[in-house]
Amino acid sequence: MITAEKKFQLTPNNYYTNEANWHYQSKSWFTKFEECEAEALAELKGEYKDTSSNDTPLIAGNYLHSYFESKEAHETFLESHKKDIFKYGNPEKGIKNDYLIIEKCINKLNKDPYFPRLYQGEKEVIVTGEIYGVNWMGKVDCLDLNRKLFFDLKTVDKIHKGHWSSEQHKKLNFAQSRQYDMQMAIYKELIKQTFGVECEPIIIAVSKEKEPDLMAISIPQYLMDFSMEQIKEKQPHIQAVIEGEEKPSACGRCSYCRANKTLDVITPLDEIEIE
Ligand SMILES: [Zn+2]
Known part of the structure; x- marks a missing residue:
């Protein structure tokens, strides 16, 4: 069948674009929709961008990932984030404190007797597949089809800190709270569909x-x-x-919902929901 529409090709260059998000579901977007459908949809449509969120943890994560991806990837990353990472945007003035800590994380991993042997495989591998009738995509930090293992590097403030879940009414560990079990389940399935190999996930967390x-x-x-x-x-x-x-349903609490809020309803004092 010949169609006029050009088929979308997922590549490392368009992986993080909204166009890719329209063609493929992903863990991060699924979570966004779980949190607030109204906000997620507006963002997906390009009608809204949450400017209140702090980009530093994301950039810090990419700092670490690009280092262990390749020398070239790290240099490209540093070059394109000069303003964020270096004091006055000048590499000669040194690294900002937020990112000095990432250098510590890198040193910690490099000094570890197990990490360099463990974290072997192809880096930043894009995998796709169909999950319950919907196309999904994922990017695996490190994939070793021979050992049937894949790795995901995670930075965290404190590994043993508890995170309150209003849904489950208890404290969860950071990995449960960030739904890394879901992310690894998705990746495992997408790796199986892309390469035909059942691999086991290992998260490597560094605080x-x-x-x-x-x-x-x-x-x-x-x-x-x-x-x-x-x-x-x-x-x-x-x-x-x-x-x-x-x-879409609105959570009523996120910055998108707050921006659209009016005093259209009156809430009884004992019905104010708490997190
Ligand atoms: Zn909301």
């Missing part, structure tokens, strides 16, 4: 403390199974919202 902490983390299968069930359950509605067939 941004004065003395960085380290941990290699495996993900129990029951957590990955549960995550896939969650996707199966929530995806049809999210997909319908993206396709304009169902109305």
Whole structure:
């Protein structure tokens, strides 16, 4: 069949674009829709950009990732983030404090007797596949099809800090709180569909403390199974919202919702929801 529409080709250059997000679902966007459908849809349509969020943790994460990707990738990254990373945007003036800590993380990993041997494989591998009828994409930090392992590097403030979940009414660890079990379940499935190999995930976490902490983390299968069930359950509605067939719900608390807020309803004092 010949169609006039050009097929979208996912590449490292367009992976982080909104065009890619219209063609492929991803863990980060799925989570955005779980948090607030109205905000996520507005952002996907390019009608809204959350300018209140702090980009530093994201840039710090990329700093670390590009270092372990390749020398070339790291140099390109530093060159394109001069203003963010260096004092007065000048490499000769030194690195800003926010990123000095990342240098500590890098040194910690490099000095570790296991990390250099463990973190071997192809870096930044794009994987795609179909999950319950929807196209998904993912980018694997480090994939070794021979050892049937894949790795994800994560920076965190403190590995053992608890994070309150208003949904579950208890404190979760950072990896549960950020739904890394879901991310790893998705990647495992996409790797299987892309390469035909069942690989096991390992998260390598490093903390941004004065003395960085380290941990290699495996993900129990029951957590990955549960995550896939969650996707199966929530995806049809999210997909319908993206396709304009169902109305997005608004969380009422995020900066997008606050920006659109009016005093149209009156809330009884004992019904103010808390997080
Ligand atoms: Zn919201």
